[in-house]
Amino acid sequence: MGHVFRRSSGRSWMLRKRSMELWEEWIAQLKTKENPLIVNKPLIQLASSEKEASLMAKLFNDRQDLGLELLPPSRTIKSGRSWPENHYGGLISHQDGRINPIQLQQCLLHAIEKCNVHKICETVIRVDRLSSTKDRQWRLHLSDSTSLTKQIIIICAALGTEKLLNPLGYRFPIDPILGQVLKLELKTNDNDWSDWPAVLCYEGINLIPDGTNCLLMGATLEPGTYASSKALEQMKSMNGSAPDWIRHASIAEHWSGLRGRPANRTAPILQTLEPGLIIATGHYRNGILLAPVSAEWVAKEVMTTERESSI
Ligand SMILES: Cc1cc2nc3c(=O)[nH]c(=O)nc-3n(C[C@H](O)[C@H](O)[C@H](O)COP(=O)(O)OP(=O)(O)OC[C@H]3O[C@@H](n4cnc5c(N)ncnc54)[C@H](O)[C@@H]3O)c2cc1C
Structure with a gap:
């Protein structure tokens, strides 16, 4: 989520802008035959209020050259699994997306081995x-x-x-902020991921199609090191707005990690x-x-x- 970052000046934006440029170079240098590293794109953020939609419209005006496009309200998918409600429109970011973290780690390990790094x-x-x-x-x-x-x-x-x-x-x-993630196995087999982006974000929850019948959902934001079942339940139901096919999905995997946030x-x-x-x-x-x-x-x-x- 480099190009959809909300601010357009200051250190945080400069770091993101530069990192997005460097990622292109990194991928070209890191990918191997066994791990053909790619960023799955695009990423779509759905607005959950008028206010969020107008912030997105402003970003679109400023960053069309970085691959942003506006998604009109009510536009939803033509086929495949339904999206959450789209009342306010959203933002399509053609250059943001998702990288497979396991493949990335394997490529990094391969690269440091090639450089004779002593671990x-x-x-x-x-x-x-x-x-x-x-x-x-x-x-x-x-x-x-x-x-x-x-x-x-x-x-x-x-x-x-x-x-x-x-x-x-x-x-x-540095404070710990715990994040829980779910891999959901979908009960309905009658639909697919046609018209889905690589990442769909709604109210801060990321939905990532993973194979034909699974969906990754994450992540909670929980100060401390304790994983709350209530926070997990809220995320799974997408604060009450999850489509039926997500609500009825079963949990195939569940994990959590700690992020270090400077105080x-x-x-x-x-x-x-x-x-x-x-x-x-x-x-x-x-x-x-x-x-x-x-x-x-x-x-x-x-x-x-x-x-x-x-x-
Ligand atoms: C659920 C979840 C989802 C996330 N999603 C994203 C995302 O989509 N995009 C994104 O950019 N980031 C994401 N992050 C954040 C990202 O994972 C972290 O920002 C990143 O891992 C930070 O890397 P780091 O190496 O700085 O710290 P860490 O990954 O925390 O690694 C620190 C390492 O230092 C080691 N260490 C600590 N003390 C010592 C010591 N004394 N001696 C030796 N080793 C030591 C620890 O064992 C650890 O391995 C997510 C995090 C979580 C938990």
Whole structure:
């Protein structure tokens, strides 16, 4: 959801705009024969009020060059499974969509293997600052009692960030926001996904066709780490507006994850705290969308640090 972002200025929009450009390059570089990575498009957002519809109309005026198109009210599908009610119209974003997360992870693993990245599957227990000179070094103490000494470290530990940074004198509180997701198995076999986009969003709930007879639905927004059955039920019924074929669907899979949301600041946190201590974390709801732009920022910071330490 890069191009449907509501604001058109400021850091959050700039990050999204750049990341959407970079995703094209990333996909071209990451895809393999086994994992032909693609973004399934388009994405459609249905408005749930006049106010939301007028915000969408404004976005459409500003971003036609980025592939936005207005969906008129009452226009619904001609065939296939019915959409939720479309009283106010919506926005079609031809360049936004969905990437298969498992395929993406496999492609990333393949790429880091090709680059001979040394992976260490241990937890970092503590980080020590080794000197106060320009050539500062950082010692990472690992859970297998070994340690590593490095000139530059990048902390991208989301909810584990505070524990690592507090002893170094920094406060970056990050709150957990739980999200539940459902894979629904549809009882009705008589219809299909004709006229469905790759992602349909209604009142903040994303509906993603998954194979011939399944639908992914997500995600709840629940502050804390507790998964509430009430929040799940509300999502499944789409706050009372779910079409019958969704209400009657059975739950094939159900899972949840924690998003790290920075307290008192906007996500994400991209900051160099001192020479060689870089943090890139707290991406909250957009860590996948913003991965390329975060990586690009980190790479620039690493090169600047290396340049300055060699002067
Ligand atoms: C249900 C759900 C749906 C989402 N949908 C989307 C979406 O559609 N689009 C999107 O862009 N984003 C989405 N997100 C958000 C996205 O998943 C996150 O923004 C992203 O995962 C953040 O990545 P990260 O690497 O910064 O943090 P995390 O994924 O939280 O990873 C942090 C990692 O650091 C490790 N770690 C912590 N402490 C230590 C330590 N001391 N030593 C070693 N390792 C440590 C943790 O084990 C963890 O693996 C969704 C999230 C959820 C939960």
